Amino acid sequence: MRMEYCAYSFLSEDGSLCDYEIATDELASMTAVCAHHVKHIKRKDIQELVTLIYHANGSIRGKCAIQKQEVMRLHAMYEFYFVRIEHFVLPVGSLGTTYLHVLRAKTKAIIRILTKLQKEGHTINHHLLDFMNLLANTFFMMCLYENKAEGIAEQVFISKSYES
Numbered sequence: 792m793r794m795e796y797c798a799y800s801f802l803s804e805d806g807s808l809c810d811y812e813i814a815t816d817e818l819a820s821m822t823a824v825c826a827h828h829v830k831h832i833k834r835k836d837i838q839e840l841v842t843l844i845y846h847a848n849g850s851i852r853g854k855c856a857i858q859k860q861e862v863m864r865l866h867a868m869y870e871f872y873f874v875r876i877e878h879f880v881l882p883v884g885s886l887g888t889t890y891l892h893v894l895r896a897k898t899k900a901i902i903r904i905l906t907k908l909q910k911e912g913h914t915i916n917h918h919l920l921d922f923m924n925l926l927a928n929t930f931f932m933m934c935l936y937e938n939k940a941e942g943i944a945e946q947v948f949i950s951k952s953y954e955s
Contacts, residue, residue, distance in 0.1 A: 814901045818844050832937060850916065862918050880947060880948060882934070901923055
């Protein structure tokens with residue numbers, strides 16, 4: 792096959808590794824899109840997340856580039872954007888907030904792929920797992936932060952499925 796006709800050399804692989812790499816590529820790309828729609832999240836923080844997500848992308852097939860220092864940097868970002876919340880909320884608000892909610896959901900899907908990879912026998916560095924879980928939570932905090940800065944109240948959601 793000619794090189795220009797090959798979108799990604801691992802597409803025909805069995806297993807979930809290629810799925811993980813495609814999902815993290817999409818997450819990084821969508822995070823970059825999100826930067827154009829948020830008003831109160833620092834652009835440099837979004838850019839840093841794009842870079843970190845791409846480091847996570849190759850961290851199974853290659854050397855794990857997500858280590859304690861990357862997790863700690865993400866944790867500092869989480870703390871900066873932290874907003875206390877008491878209830879489950881709907882994924883609504885400003886345009887930037889809704890993009891952040893999509894990123895949060897996509898990150899959780901990546902965590903599911905990581906779980907599948909472990910079941911398939913891949914060794915997943917615990918820092919990578921911590922990073923992805925913290926990333927989902929950081930996107931959520933950014934959602935709350937963005938809505939709060941926009942003066943948009945969170946909409947509480949009470950599930951009929953789990954009500955007492």
